[in-house]
Amino acid sequence: MRGPVPIPGIKIGASRHQVCHKAKDKDMAKIDLPKERKENWKEAMLEKMAEVLEKYRSVRLFLDICVKCEACADKCQFFLGTGDPKNMPVARADLFRKVYKRYFTLGGKIWGRANEAEELNETVLQEWIIYFYQCSECRRCSVFCPYGIDTAEITMAAREIMAAVGVATKYVTEVVAKVYDTGNNLGIWPAAWKDNCAFLEQDLKDTEGLDIKFPVDAVGAEVLLIPPSADNFVNTDTMIGYAKMFHAAGISWTTSTYCNEGGNFGLFLNYANLKKANNRIIEAARQLKVKKIYWGE
Numbered sequence: 001m002r003g004p005v006p007i008p009g010i011k012i013g014a015s016r017h018q019v020c021h022k023a024k025d026k027d028m029a030k031i032d033l034p035k036e037r038k039e040n041w042k043e044a045m046l047e048k049m050a051e052v053l054e055k056y057r058s059v060r061l062f063l064d065i066c067v068k069c070e071a072c073a074d075k076c077q078f079f080l081g082t083g084d085p086k087n088m089p090v091a092r093a094d095l096f097r098k099v100y101k102r103y104f105t106l107g108g109k110i111w112g113r114a115n116e117a118e119e120l121n122e123t124v125l126q127e128w129i130i131y132f133y134q135c136s137e138c139r140r141c142s143v144f145c146p147y148g149i150d151t152a153e154i155t156m157a158a159r160e161i162m163a164a165v166g167v168a169t170k171y172v173t174e175v176v177a178k179v180y181d182t183g184n185n186l187g188i189w190p191a192a193w194k195d196n197c198a199f200l201e202q203d204l205k206d207t208e209g210l211d212i213k214f215p216v217d218a219v220g221a222e223v224l225l226i227p228p229s230a231d232n233f234v235n236t237d238t239m240i241g242y243a244k245m246f247h248a249a250g251i252s253w254t255t256s257t258y259c260n261e262g263g264n265f266g267l268f269l270n271y272a273n274l275k276k277a278n279n280r281i282i283e284a285a286r287q288l289k290v291k292k293i294y295w296g297e
Helices: 025-030 041-055 057-065 077-082 089-104 106-115 122-131 140-144 151-164 170-182 190-208 236-249 271-288
Strands: 223-226 292-295
Touching: 025 170, 041 057, 041 089, 041 151, 057 089, 057 151, 089 106, 089 122, 089 151, 122 151, 140 151, 170 271, 190 236, 223 236, 223 271, 271 292
Parallel strands: 223 292
Antiparallel strands: none
16 A cells, blocks of 8 residues: 555444453463452452552553543554544543543542543443453554653553453463463474474475574573564474574574463563563573573564
C-alpha cells in the first residue's frame, strides 16, 4: 500500500463480539492465578487497582495528564482495522480512567458521572475484557502522543488487575504455562530441543559441508544464547546463523533446555509472571556457569 492508511468511519461496537477465549483452569493454576473469577471480584479489583496506582506512579500520571487530543486515535491498528471508537487508545484508556476517577479522585467521588467517573460493574468489566485484549501493547500510540503517555502501560495495568481476580485469556495464559513446563512458549520439550539441534548440525554437514556444533546445556560456555524458541523450530535459518556467527568468532556458546525462550508473554498478562519468566534466564545462566547472556527476540 502506498500513502497513508485511510482513517475508517466510526462503527460503534464493531468489535464488541471479538472476545478472547477464557483461560483454562489448569493454566491459571500453573501461573499462580485464581482458577475462577473471585466472588468479591469488584472489591478485589479496586484493591489491586490501588496497589497498581501506588506502585506504578506512571499509570496515575498517564491517567491524569491526558487531554484527549486524540492524536493517537488513527495510529492504532485495532482502530484502523475495526473502526470501533473504543479501540482508539485514548478511548481504551478511558475505560480505566473512568473507574479510577470514581474511586481514586475527589472530583469523581463527589460528582460521579458529571466528572466522567463511572462505577465498576459487570458491564464495565466486560468492556475491559474485550478492549484491553484488543491491544498488542505495540506502543505506536505513545510515539505520537504530545505528552508521551504510554497507553500500553495502562493496558498492562488493566490486565494486571483483571488477572488478580481470575480474569485472563486462554492464549496468553497457555503460553506462559508452557514456559514453566517446557522452557519455551511453543511447548518444545527438552528432548525435542536437543534433537532439533542435532538435526541442524547434520543438515549443515550435508548441505554445506560445515562441521558446526549446536551445543545444549554445555556447562562453562562463554555465552548462553536465549533465542525465540521458534528459531529452533520454524525459523531454522536464523538458528543456523547464530551457530555460524559463534563459530566464526571463536566463541563457545550453548542453549539451555531449562530456558530457551527470548519472548516473554508475561508482558501480556501481569508483572509477576513477567518477572518470573525473566528470572528463568538468570537461573539458566547460573546453572550452566556462563559468563554472558545473549538474549534477543
